[in-house]
Amino acid sequence: MSRSIEINLRVNGEVVHATVPSRLNLVDFLREELSLTGSHVGCEHGVCGACTLTVDGDTVRGCLMLAAQADGKEITTIEGLAENGQSAQLQAAFTKHNALQCGFCTPGMLASALGYVNTGGSADRDAIRQHISGNYCRCTGYQSIVNAICDVIEETSV
């Protein structure tokens, strides 16, 4: 039913060797095998964005990628972003603007926002709304999230 595959990868800077079932997806691997529970599972079909993380610098849905496909890759989860300081500005802005409520979408939302900011996204509110439209938030009205991302871009560009 489930063939195993050996993988070698780096997760948040640490070298990981593992033998994983071929059907195991990346986010389940991170959560269940590595106890990196900051990445969340919301829909398991790539729509809600709760499992968004970074693979070799690209923003990726952790539920649409198999753990086996992560062989040789560099994965950064929310825990890694918090640890290495990359998301510090966004974290501060999200706090200031109350851009989170239950917090379940937040790790994925931050990863998407970071992708936008790091690729030189502008402080254009419509553009930001377009960019985060792959991340579902049921609690906020999205406005505070847009405010937070705008703030970071405007601070950075000063």
Added chain:
Amino acid sequence: MTGPAHIFDKPNRYIGKPEPRADSARLLQGRGSYVDDQKLPRMAHAAFVRSPHAHAKILSIDTQEAGAATGVVAVYSGEDLAEHVTPYIGTLTHLTGLRSMPQHPLAVGVARWQGEPVVMIVATSRALAEDACELVYVDYAELPAAVESETALDTGAPIIHPELGSNLAWERDVVAGDIDAAFAAPDVHVVEREFRFGRHTGVTLEARGTVCDYDPSENQLTVYYSGQAPHMMQVIFSKHLDLPEENIRVISNDVGGSFGIKIHTYGDEIATAAAAKLLKRPVKFIADRFESFLTDIHARDHIVNAKMGITQAGTIVGIDFDDLTGIGPFSMYPRTSAIECNQVLNLTGAPYVMENYRAKGRVVFQNKTLMCQYRAVGHPIAMAIADGLLEDAARKIGMDPVALREINLMADDSYPRTSATGMKLDDLSHKRALRKLTDLMDYDGLRARQTLARRRGVYRGIGFVSMVEVTNPSPMFYGIGGAPIASQDGAIVRLDAGGALHVSSSITEQGQGTNAILAQIAAGVFGVDLNRVKVTTGDTATTPYGGGTWASRGAGIGGEAMLQAAQALKDQVLEVAGVMLQTGVETLDIQNGAVTDIDGSVRLTLADLARTVYYRGNELPNDLKPELIATRHYRVTDFPFVFTNGAMAAHVEVDIETGFVKVLHFWAVEDCGRIINPLLVDEQIRGGVVQGIGGALYEECHYSADGQFLNATMADYMVPMASEMPEITIAHIETPTKTSVLGAKGAGEAGTGGAPAAILNAVNDALSPMGASIWQMPMTPERILTALDKVD
């Protein structure tokens, strides 16, 4: 003695300040603790075989192969668990005549909706449990399904519970005045519409789930619960799993959204607890998204025929309507599925002076997912009926909808009073709210630009709602009917040896900022810096007994209990300080973590006081026995609910070629009494508005004629995403409720309750030049084109 009058204007005054939440840092670093993050030793995982049919007799179940599959620990059928779990019935005595039938965690004999759990597999991993589900063979004989509520009461319709003789669960009539005579009077115009409100659901981003851990050595069940009412669940597990209440601990850590979804009794969660007890080891069940769509409670599903009578001069003479709502095959336990209809009957037209009122509600069983209380229970229906008809009537008599509201809204100085349906109302501000709203949105300018746009063939619409919201419910909501649901809440405030406060409360945190406002209230009332308050909520073992956070009650009820407890602790600390300093307590205060003179000069730090009490009691007189801990409980008395009010407006553009609606802007003026934290309130109202827009424009559970849920994925069920949502401007009026010192009313449901009516009115305003209108939600492009007679 410091009195309550001082607490809103003193050092460490946090009530009313936009303080960021302390717990956001944890959530932003991926350090949240949600149910699925729990990992316990020997933990097994549950998966369920669910009915593929809306209605079917279960002829046989073959679990032999599944039981032998890799990793399988146990397999349970409905009959197996029925031996260990007593059935439950979702009725309450104050909803006179409400009928339902006993429900089991897994279907026994007959499956009554697609998705009803039939067989439970417990295995060493979720993947292996799901593998084994594939090896369970259930032989069903399909039965005719009662799917549509409209035909559920017809002669010859399939009867879901033959013992009841029909699919009618509940009905109620409300009559005030003489509506027939009022409508027949000369000079009265009557507008009449059929409203349809589609079924939608909560779509919490974190799906439902539970981890249940049973320890046979102490006969102790610990439940990690993603939900809103830990003490209610404690009673339910006790009652139906035959365990003493005190042997059940329910813990809610972080909850990934709830909105009323996670406050009910779900068979798969009860089955998980039963399995943990039978297997004497922890069992986890986390619903996947498909299971969430099929089994989380659904909401709305109303068909309403409604009339409003109005004089040519613009006086509303009355409302007459008939509401039919489908609730699935059972009334949900323990809150029942009749509350939403009851709210519609009670709340429709409540902002308006009206003498004549007639409403009939019927609640029917059907073979769809169970329907129950989701955010803003009944409000979107009630507001859309009254304000939809009001703006329809305004068009009929050629009057501006704001002017028409000015004539009919209850005057701000006319309280206390009752609504046409007898609801007690006080401390409301409809007219001030509407005026503030029209100023905020530049109503006249918007109308002028609308006229110009129409000349260019651009169809924009402006729609309003004036609304009430039920908040801070008293025991009249559930407790009176026999539900194990507390209407009071408790707070404990403890001064620790280091001079910090540890507070706990029975209200719960699902992201609203409950913990933050509890800390603000305690810090401000007692007199310490905000960062010296630690908060515990969501644990039946360590918090006072209470209801939890739902029905917009957390701040108003739990907040008041915290205020009273902090005040009581302050009085107690000052008594100790008075003895230690040989000073009258009336000359002392607590500010910035120290006992001070009234002028603020420091006499004794709280740490010094607490260390003396805890470590060196020998320095105190023997008859002084300080506790440095205070508990207070609070419930609303004299009123069944504390109503709030608000006025909202939507500005939309309808593309008459494609039927698409773009919401250009949304405004909300809310009067939730005293605001504890505007930063939290504003975004919570915005989130509520977005959920309301979802119901108005996008969200619908589509069913086939034979009861198959057709769009149970997030790709097919449309939820609002950032790019479709407008900027939302929020403003407030603060009319504190006189029922408490704090003066806070609820705010959590206003947006969801009001936005659908405002959007409906805005779309109909946009369509009015074509003589078209729409009365069905969600207002999809296809339905709008149908209303425009552009498609069949």
